[in-house]
Amino acid sequence: MRTRWIGWMMGCVVLVVSIPALARQADSGDASAIRAVMAAQVTAWNRGDIDGFLQGYENSPQTIFIGSTIAHGYAPILERYRKTYVDKAQMGTLTFRELSIRLLPSSTHKVEYAIVTGRFHLDRTVKGANTKDDGVFSLVWHKDADGWKILLDHTS
16 A cells, blocks of 8 residues: 555656646747748748748738738738739848747646747848838737737837
8 A cells, every 4th residue: 555655656746747848848849830830931931922921920800010010900911011022032032030939828828829039131132112121020929720820020
């Protein structure tokens, strides 16, 4: 009986010690998933594919882009990108750096939101109207059944 009790206690200790490690692994998976979406965005951008780039955004009327103006909704954001970057030469080559991903667990400890900050750089020879070659951004991400998507993009 005592051996069984000690075994049970050891199992509890192992479980308690393992929970933070398991949570970090889940968090790491979410951060990796966000990085993968951003890598796919870079790939799409660099081939001149605005529609592919926007696949990282939630296709919703509530999605917001804040830059020199504010656009509400996926369709207006897509239209803004199409007007601002009329061809691949204006889009150039995109890189992200100094990415910081902060996962935001809910009261149930389920990670559904994240904040990502970083810097962007566009290497190009032709500029579009109201475009910058370098800047900073903050993104609010939401995770649903379709994975991680951007809800709010503030780029300056």
